[in-house]
Amino acid sequence: MLNIGVIGYGYWGPNMVRNFAEASGSHVEMVSDLNRQRLELVHSRYPGIRVTMDHRELLHDPKVDAVVIATPVSTHFPLAMEALKAGKHVLVEKPMTAVSEEAYKLIEEAEQRNLTLMVDHTFVYMGAVRKIKQLMDAGELGEIYYYDSTRVNLGLFQYDVNVLFDLAVHDLAIMEFLLDGLKPEAVSAAGKSHVVGRPEDIAYLTLFFNSPFIAHISVNWLSPVKVRQTLIGGSKKMIVFNDLEPNEKVKVYDAGITVNDSQDKIYQTMVEYRMGDIWVPQFDRTEALKVEAALFIKCVKEGLTPDTDGEAGLRVVSILEAANKSLAEQGKMIYL
C-alpha cells in the first residue's frame, strides 16, 4: 500500500485525491492546502484523511511514501525538490516546472536518490490518445505531415502563467508521447494580453522540425466557444481528435493527396485529393487519471520508468521556455 500525500486541493487536487483514494494499491494519508475551507471540504468528503495547512508537515511525515503536487506552476520546483530531498517519490502536475533549469535539477535529484519522478501529462493516459499512438506506430497514417491543434474557450485566467502554459502544454505533452520525444529545431510564438498586467491570453505557437513536419497550436482564453480540435495529417491517412465529442473523439480519414499528371495546367492542378471512408474506432474509456495513478503506483513499487518521466516533462518545459522567449520578441524564431 503506497501512502500518498497531496499538496494542493484547488482545481485539480480533488481529482488526484479521488483517484488515489479509489486506486487499489494506494492510500491517501494527508492533504495540505493554504486555504482552510478547502481542507474542511477534504475532511467532510474523506473523514479518514489527515489535513494540514503546512505542506512541510506533509513532506516530512514518515508515513507518506509519495507526494502529489497540484499547486500553481511557480511552486512546482521548490515543493518537488523538498519532497525528493525528504525521500519521497513525486508526481507533479503539468507543466513540470516554470523553467528548464529547474526540471534538470529535479531529474538529477530523483536519479541520485533513486526515486520515481513522474509528470502529470494527463492526456497521455487518455484512451483516445493511446489509440492514436497505436495507429501512428502501426504506420496507418504514413509519413506525418502536420499536427495542428486549437484549444480555445472563455477560460479562467491563471495569475502566474500565460495561456501557453495552461493550454498549449497539453499539445506539447501529447506530441511528446505520439512522436516518441518532442525535439523541434526551433519555435516561434506570438500572442497578446488584453488585461493590463496579466500574461498573454491569446497565443499561437509554431514548432519547426528538420523535416516537412510542422506543428501549430492555437490557444485562447477569450473565445466565446470552446474548441478542442486536433488535426493530424499523414501521407496515407489523417486523424481528427475532438475531445468535446462524446462518442466520436477520434476519427480516422482515409484521405489524402495524390499526384496526377494532368496536362490541363491552366485551370487544374497535378495534385488531386482522394476522400475515402471514415472510421471511428472505439477505445478504452477509463478515466485518464485513474490509468495514470495506477502507473505511478506500479512505477514506484517496481522501480520502473513512467511514460511521462522527468525527461518528458523537461522537453515540454524547454519548449514552453523557448516559446516564452519568442513571445517576448513578437514571434522571433528561437532555436533549441
Place this chain on the structure above:
Amino acid sequence: MLNIGVIGYGYWGPNMVRNFAEASGSHVEMVSDLNRQRLELVHSRYPGIRVTMDHRELLHDPKVDAVVIATPVSTHFPLAMEALKAGKHVLVEKPMTAVSEEAYKLIEEAEQRNLTLMVDHTFVYMGAVRKIKQLMDAGELGEIYYYDSTRVNLGLFQYDVNVLFDLAVHDLAIMEFLLDGLKPEAVSAAGKSHVVGRPEDIAYLTLFFNSPFIAHISVNWLSPVKVRQTLIGGSKKMIVFNDLEPNEKVKVYDAGITVNDSQDKIYQTMVEYRMGDIWVPQFDRTEALKVEAALFIKCVKEGLTPDTDGEAGLRVVSILEAANKSLAEQGKMIYL
C-alpha cells in the same frame, strides 16, 4: 446596358458569367478561355454569348465596355493592364495581383483613364459579413481584441500560388472591410509544402498591430475536414462566423471577461468571465456575387468608387507579399 467580357471560364468564371448574364443593367458580350471545351460549354449554356480563345479579341472588341478577369493570379496584372489600356473598366478576381508593385500600376492606370477598377473580394458582399460590419460599426463588440480564422479543407492545390494566396486572402479581404482598411505594423507567416516543387499547402499568418488587437489566419489544403470558422473577440461581445452553417452563420455572444477583486489569489484569479445570451441574427441571403455584380455596374455607370477598389486590393496584396517574405524566412517578422 453594360457590355461585359469575361476572361477565364475555369472555376470562378462561370459564376461571373451567370451573375452578369442575369443582372439587370449588364449583358455578357463575350467570353475568352484558352480551353476549347470550356468555350463549348459556354456556347451550350448561353448560345447568345460570343466566345474566343484569344483574349485580345475580347479586350479590343469595341462592343465590350468592361472586362472581368477570372484567371490564375500571375496573369491578373498583364490582362488587367491591357484591358485598362484598351479603355475598359475592370473587375479582377482576388488577389488583385501577385505583387504590390503591379497593384500600384493598375491603380495609377485606372485613375489616369478615369476607369473603374474593382477587386472581387467576394466575401465583402456576403450578407453575413455585412451584418458583422454593421454590428462592429454600431460598437456592439466594444474594443476589438482579436480576429482568428481557420480555413482548412482537402483542397485543390493551386499551381502558381501557395495556400495563403488561395485561402488567407479571404480573411485579409474581410478584415480590410471590417476594419475600414487593413494596416498591420508587421506580419509573420510560417508554413510547409508537402509536395516536391509545390508552394506551401499549410500556412499560418499572424498580423501585428500597434494595439492589443491581433489577427491570426490558419490555412491548410491537407485537412480531412472542412472548417470555415472565424472568431472575432471584443471587450463587450464576441462573434463566431461559421460559413458552413446553413442557418447560423453569424452568432453573437454576449460574453467576455470582467476584472474581479477576489483576494483568494492562490487558486482563483481576479479575472472572471461572463456568458450571457447568444443571438443569431438573420441577414440578407442574396448571393454575394450578385450584389457585387450590381455594384460594379452601378460604379461604372455613375463613376462611384466600390467598397473593394484598387486601394483595398493593394492593401491585401501588400500583406500577402510580406507574408511570402516571412514564409521564406520561416516566420521572420516583416514590417510593412
Place this chain on the structure above:
Amino acid sequence: MLNIGVIGYGYWGPNMVRNFAEASGSHVEMVSDLNRQRLELVHSRYPGIRVTMDHRELLHDPKVDAVVIATPVSTHFPLAMEALKAGKHVLVEKPMTAVSEEAYKLIEEAEQRNLTLMVDHTFVYMGAVRKIKQLMDAGELGEIYYYDSTRVNLGLFQYDVNVLFDLAVHDLAIMEFLLDGLKPEAVSAAGKSHVVGRPEDIAYLTLFFNSPFIAHISVNWLSPVKVRQTLIGGSKKMIVFNDLEPNEKVKVYDAGITVNDSQDKIYQTMVEYRMGDIWVPQFDRTEALKVEAALFIKCVKEGLTPDTDGEAGLRVVSILEAANKSLAEQGKMIYL
C-alpha cells in the same frame, strides 16, 4: 433540520443522497438497499449515514422525518404507502406508481395525514424547462401548435416497465408542467419488443387534445445515437429544447407561417413561412435535483404544495396507463 431516509441506492438513489446531504436544511439519516455492496459504497462515501438492508427499519425509525423512494416502479406504491402510514413525508421517483389507482390512494393517504407527497419529475426543476415555461406563460410562442419529442439511445432495459415508463414519462412530466396540467382527450401508442419476454423497447405515443394542439413522443432503447430533442411549435415562435447541447439547450426561433393571398395556385401555396432571428437565452444552471431537494424541504417545513405534487404524478400515471392499454391493442385510441 429535516431528517431524510433514502430507500434504494441503485442508479438514481446516489444522486438523491448527495443532494439531500449537501442541502442546507436536511440531513440524510439512513439509506436502505437490498444489496449489501451498495450499502458498503454508501458507508465508504458517507461514514455518518446509517445503512440497512431492511427498508422497514428505515420507515419506522423515529429519527426519520421524510422518505425518498428511488426503487423500481412496481415497488413505489407499497413503499410510499407504508411510509405515509408511518407518518413520513414522501418524495417518490417518477413515475409515481405503476397504475393510477395506486396514485389515487397515495394522494388520499397523504391528505388525510396532512403529509407532503411529492413526485420526482426532475425535468420540471431544470433551468431550461423553467425558462421555456416562462416564455410560454409570457405568450411569446402564441398559440401552441405541437409538442414533439424524441428520446432515444442505446439504453439499459428496465425489467419491470417498458420504454414509455422509462423515457416518455419525462415528456409527460414536462408537458404537465408547461401546460399547467396535462389533460388530453385520448392517447394512442404503438411499439414493439425485440427481446423475448421483455416489454416494448421502442414506442410512439400520440396525445390528442380538444384543440389543434397535438403531442407526440418517440422513445427507443435500441438507437445507436442518443437524441434528446423536443420541438415546441407556436403560432408566433418556436422552441427547440436539446438537452444534449452543452451551451444551447434552449433555442427560440422567431419563425412561423403566414397566410398569403397569392393567386398563383398551381405551383405556389397561399401559406408562406418566415424565418427570423434565433435567440439562445441563458438560464439558471443549478442542478435540477438540488432545486427539487430544496423545494421538498421547504414544502415539508411550511406545509406548501410542490409543483410536482401527487395530482401531477397521478395525471402522468393516468396517461402512461392509457398508453399501455393502447400499446396492447396496437395503437387503438384510448379515451381518458
Place this chain on the structure above:
Amino acid sequence: MLNIGVIGYGYWGPNMVRNFAEASGSHVEMVSDLNRQRLELVHSRYPGIRVTMDHRELLHDPKVDAVVIATPVSTHFPLAMEALKAGKHVLVEKPMTAVSEEAYKLIEEAEQRNLTLMVDHTFVYMGAVRKIKQLMDAGELGEIYYYDSTRVNLGLFQYDVNVLFDLAVHDLAIMEFLLDGLKPEAVSAAGKSHVVGRPEDIAYLTLFFNSPFIAHISVNWLSPVKVRQTLIGGSKKMIVFNDLEPNEKVKVYDAGITVNDSQDKIYQTMVEYRMGDIWVPQFDRTEALKVEAALFIKCVKEGLTPDTDGEAGLRVVSILEAANKSLAEQGKMIYL
C-alpha cells in the same frame, strides 16, 4: 436519342429538364406549363426547347417519345393516362397518383401498350440509399428491427395534399426499395392541420408488420429546424442516414444489445448493450436524378423494368391511401 416532353416547370420540373438535357441518349423536345413566365424562363435558359401552355400539344406531338410529369399530385393520373394512350413512355413524379385505383389503371394501360411506366422515387437513386441497400442485402445489419425517420422543416405547404404525401412518401419509397417491396399488415396515422381549410401539416405514420419489425415516420411542415434523419436498427448493426450531413450521410454503428444472465435483478437488467466502432462508408455521389434519368432512358430503349416501376409506385400509394383513412379517423388502425 430519346425525345422527352416535360409537363410542369414548377419546383421539380427544372431539375428534370436539366438532367434530361444533359443526359447522353436523351433530348428535351418540349416543355409545357400553365404559367407563361415559367415558359419564358425555359426559353431563356434553353433556347432550343419548344414551349407550350397546352400540355395536349406536347402529349400528341409525334416527335415526343416519352413524357415526364412534374405537376401537382391530383393531375398525375389524367396526364399520365393521356400520355400512355398517346403511346408515350411515362416518368411520373412521386407519389404516382392520389389513390391506388388510379395507379392500377396506369399499370394496366402501360402493360397493354408495352410502354415503360416509371415513378420518380428519387431517393432510390441516391448513392447513400443504394449503399444502405447493399449493406442490408449483405446481411450486415442482421435482422431488421425498425425504420424510424424524421423529416421536418418549415416547409412550403402543398395545396392539394397533406404533409404525408409531401414528405413521408420519401420514406415509403426508400423502404419499398430497401425491403424489396413494402407490404405492411396495417398502418396508423395521426396528424393535425393548423391552417383553416388546409390539409394536415404535422403527421405521424406507423407501419405494422407481421414480425418484430416496426416503421415510423414523423413529418412536419411547422418545424423551425430542418431534420432529415433515419435510424435503421438491426440485430447486428445499426445505421443512421442523415441526408443533411455533407460528408457523413451514412454511418454504420457496430452496436446493439446482448442478453446477459446477470442475477442482480433489482437494479440491473439482463439485457446489456454494446457499442463498437462507427464506420462512415463513401458511396457514389452522382446526383440521384441523373442516375434516374439514365435508367429511364435505358429502360425505354431496352424494354427493361426500372427499380421504381408502376408496382412500386402503387405499393407506396396504397399505403398513403390507407394512412389518409387512418388520419381521418384519428389514428385508427387500417389493414391493408
